[in-house]
Amino acid sequence: MLIKIAKPHDLRDSDVTPESVYLSRRRFMGGMAGLGAGLALGGPAHAGANYADVPEGNGPAWLKKKIDDTHWKAVTPANSEKDTLAPFDDASGYNNFYEFGSGKADPARRAGSLKTQPWSVVIDGEVNNGGRFALEDLASPSRFEERIYRLRCVEAWSMVIPWLGIPLAEVIRRAEPTSRARYVRFETLVDPEQMPGQRSAFSLIDWPYVEGLRLDEAMHPLTLLAMGMYGRELPNQNGAPLRLVVPWKYGFKSIKSIVRISLVEEQPLNSWQQIAPEEYGFYANVNPRVDHPRWSQATERRLPNSLFSPNTIDTLMFNGYADEVAELYAGMDLRTHY
């Protein structure tokens, strides 16, 4: 299998994976192997039992089958004592998903109107193998992995969430990017009928919600296309049926309910950068040293918390994934590229 990784400053038609990326992937996999050792000794065959009080979803049969066949706990936090999972009710009840309203509880209350079956995704732009793909066809060649990631919101709160999905890199590789592809642009569904937030006359977002990654970020093994969480399919308010998860970036980069993935030459203008460029940049890497203009990013409140223990912890560079991703940004000034 050829792995094609393009760096923006080092673009070439190469069928050899750059050594640094290869090594970082090896290091990453090595870390995973150690952490996943329990699995090799006969981990759980089905996750359902692992997640108490998680309501059964009503996803399609193919998705249930994919989930049953998941490589469980493929990535887990290094410090599982500190990074304890958020309860499912919190992870699915406290969301930013402006397509369903601007309150944290709005998405859980209103996202029932989203129809996630059937669902297809357009892959286009600088690819040889583009087209419109049914979600099942997009997912089927890859085995699901469970990735337990820290999710750091730009609003200075965080949760630890077990995602189920496939590496974005595998989907992009199958699309065969051309040599001109330097960035990946993502789009959320636009359908005011299903998404009440898009009907608001006072919305500052110019729908569709758009996000983007540099191609090497998109190809990074940590970057996940998630279709499930907590051993089941995604609840609508969490971005069903297909969302991005980029654990070293602020949560708004992890775009939800994706309908289009385009390989492009130019850096996409992501929605938040469009609304408030002085507050939100393209990269949005978690960085405790670069404050949001309205609050400090040096610490975060790990949720759930309680009134008199805000559970404030230090925010880590790249959300604690610096060993895996720091080299993507070698030589870049992260104050200007926030």
Add this chain to the structure above:
Amino acid sequence: MAISNRLMATPNRWQLWRLGVFLAALAPLVSWGWQVASNAAGPEPGRYLLLNLGLGALWMLLLTLSLTPLTKLTRWKGFALIRRQLGLWTLAYATLHLLSYALFILGLDWGMLGSEVVKRPYIIVGMLALIGLVALGVTSNRWSMRRLGKRWKSLHKLSYSILGLVLLHFFWVVRADLREWAAYAVAAALVMATRLPPVARTLPRLRYRFSRAS
């Protein structure tokens, strides 16, 4: 002796009205506290209280400022009787809003509070509004009214500027959808429009027409 007799007397209907308003203004605090205590306020109860207290303060300010036009419109004494009380409730909600920020968001990190207050424009504006409310609160007693005389009224027109500061503070917090903010801004514009001299002069006459019509 006469005074204590008056105090001992059964409460008249105006006292009951004031007590009713007091309980109604207290009710949201009890309700939010109950939500938090019963784990129904979500994974970040401190932020839940923070946001509700901020909106509560804005509600109280708008209600306080609507009492004078309502009195003009209806000549009902009851509105005038609760003006000071609602003004003080505004101060109470705003103070609790700041306290919940310091306690639940910053975790009583005073150094952080100091640097945030200086660095963040929306917090500076919020603090200015609160300082204004404190100034109005401490001069809300009869003694201050007598001491300040005519100046008392001009001082308490500060509440108009405070309303503007609060809306600016709120505007800077809004991230993606201005609908809710716009609703409060319209309410504020209405309340302020009743202060425009031509409108202020018309209000008592409107009452006359109402009473004739009915």
